[in-house]
Amino acid sequence: MFIFLSKKMKAVYLDKDTKELAQRYDELSYSQLAHGIKMIxxxxxKPADQVLDIGCGTGKLALHVSEIVGPRGRVIGIDPLVCRVEIAKKRAKANLLFEVGSSDDLYRFADNSFDCVYLNSVFHWIEKKEETLTEIKRILKKEGKLGLTTGDKNQNTPIRSIIENAVIKILGYKPEEGVFSPFSLGTQEIQSLIEKSGFSIDLFQVDEDSFYSDTAEQILEFFESSSFGNFLSQIPQEYKPHVVEEIKKELEKLRTPRGIERKHRIVTVICKKL
Incomplete structure (x- = not known):
């Protein structure tokens, strides 16, 4: 997932989430769930495993994992967005717990606590990646697994180009502070960072997936809800409706018999604590 985000917004973007955005994300995040299930x-x-889901969102993937670990296992999902955790808690059960928390809060977990930790469509939102990986390594058991999926900072998909070009066309310039996913990395940077953290990489793959939406509005709603209300946040409000209309017009050019195609390059990493 990518968004335009100003430098100023990096410190406060969580405050933009709402109950409505959280609910819409729960309805539209099928692509991220699909990536997550592949990673899982x-x-x-295995049954009886202890698992931590960092950035669990509304809890759909954690629910899937809870069915794998069974009654002798346990899944804990944490997310900094209160509205999303409220939805996730409706999925809680004996072996599935949800808490408000972020990658900065891993100190709450004891050493060697988990058989597996994963981050699905989350890594590009984490600023302190090295510290997070160090903490994950601490709380994993020996030979415990870490899995993550994330976008590629350098991908050049049709929708990415459409958004960039629409902003430039309406504003007449490309905002200097505008970036895609504020803390995203390219594939080589991701691999180097994980190797530097001391994990042994079992699998590192990059796939290009396609998902389809019935309308351009659905795609924009997904961007808005999956970015917690930060989509096009650096655009002056008086220009945003014009940018959105330009994006919608261009998205229609990607329509196929299955709907509007949304291509996305996803990086999947499976690694192990030695």
Whole structure:
């Protein structure tokens, strides 16, 4: 997922989330759930495993994992967005717990607590990546697994180009502070960072997936809800409706018999604590 985000917004973007955005994300995040299920299959999670989901969102993937670990296992999901955790808690059960928390809060967990930790469509939102990986390594058991999916900072998809070009066309310039996913990395940077953290990489793959939406509005709603209300946040408000209309017009050019195609390059990493 990518958004335009100003430098100023990096410190406060969580405040833009609402109950309505959280609910819409729960309805529209099927692409992220699909990426997550693929990652979970690759992780080889077993019955009775203790699992941590960092950035669990509304809890759909954690619910899936709870069915794998069974009654002797346990899944804990944490997310800094209160509205999303409220939805996730409706999915809680004996072996599935949700708490408000972020990658900065991992100190709450004891050393060697988990068989598996994963971050699905979350890593590009984390500013302190090295510290987070160090903490994950601490709370993982020996030979415990870490899985993550994230976007590629350097991907050049049709929708990315459409958004960039629409902003430039309406504003007449590209905002200097505008960036895609504020803390995203390219594939080489991701691999180097994980290797530097001391994990042994079992799998590192980059896939280009396509998902389809019935309308351009659905795509924009996904961007808005998955970015917690920060989509096009650096655009002066009087120009945003014009930018949105330009994006919608261009998205229609991506329509196929299955709907409007949304391509996305996803990086999947499976690694192990030695």
């Amino acid at each position: 299959n690759l992780l080889g999670i």
